[in-house]
Amino acid sequence: MLCYYEDIDGESTQSSRKCSNADSSLVLPVDGAVDLREEELEQSVYGLCFALDPSAVPPSLRLSNSCLTVTYSDSTPSRPHPPIKVRKPAVTPDSMALLPHVCADVIIARGQYYWEVDVCNSSVCRVGVISSDGCSSWWLERNASAFRAVYDGSCEPIGAVPPGIKTLGIFLSFEGGILSFHNPLTQEHLVTLPTRFNPSGVLPALGLRQGRLSLRCGLPVPSYVFLGKDSTYRGPSRPNGVWRHREVPFQPVRRVIQKFEKLALSV
Numbered sequence: 001m002l003c004y005y006e007d008i009d010g011e012s013t014q015s016s017r018k019c020s021n022a023d024s025s026l027v028l029p030v031d032g033a034v035d036l037r038e039e040e041l042e043q044s045v046y047g048l049c050f051a052l053d054p055s056a057v058p059p060s061l062r063l064s065n066s067c068l069t070v071t072y073s074d075s076t077p078s079r080p081h082p083p084i085k086v087r088k089p090a091v092t093p094d095s096m097a098l099l100p101h102v103c104a105d106v107i108i109a110r111g112q113y114y115w116e117v118d119v120c121n122s123s124v125c126r127v128g129v130i131s132s133d134g135c136s137s138w139w140l141e142r143n144a145s146a147f148r149a150v151y152d153g154s155c156e157p158i159g160a161v162p163p164g165i166k167t168l169g170i171f172l173s174f175e176g177g178i179l180s181f182h183n184p185l186t187q188e189h190l191v192t193l194p195t196r197f198n199p200s201g202v203l204p205a206l207g208l209r210q211g212r213l214s215l216r217c218g219l220p221v222p223s224y225v226f227l228g229k230d231s232t233y234r235g236p237s238r239p240n241g242v243w244r245h246r247e248v249p250f251q252p253v254r255r256v257i258q259k260f261e262k263l264a265l266s267v
Contacts, residue, residue: 048108070102116169140158187222
């Protein structure tokens, strides 16, 4: 079940896709009970660096030289038309399903990571992850001022996202089966998509049909993701039980949380 709260141009260079856990097994641990290796722990705490993959970009999308920004570029040739102003029809849910997208050059199959996406220049876009086989996807979708979660064959409207939000924070806990979205400006949790990811891993992805999206990676997981009052890892925060949290296996993030708490005390 979906969990959320109401509180609220350039040439591309070729790059090879990499995996964040090249030596680890592709078999998911039982009940998420796994300890991360030291290298994976460091990446989880201090951030994972990646970029958008220029090897498979749709014709309507264009990547910047850094491969961190994607821009929608309508390549349809212009044709003469009568000088009558006609309001462009809104993007429909069916057309949103065909939204062109680009994936990152990294496959995540272990650990937990955080990255941010600047969305203020696109009013028709999707932010999320795609399974490495391309058969499944998990999105936070924006269509004008409306937001909805698209995952596991379901689509649910979300009222917790401010219409004028400029940046989305994305937190992925692979073993925990969680993809959560946050407002970095207010440090608020927006929505969590609980699921079970494909053991072969997932790729961060961006889709859009208007404007521009920019990726910020290599970021440490903000402490409020684990320690905030609305954190998925803190359990229900509503006395009336309106919002329900999925059972989150704690073992995969135990050492990460401990490291965050140690860093917080040392500041």
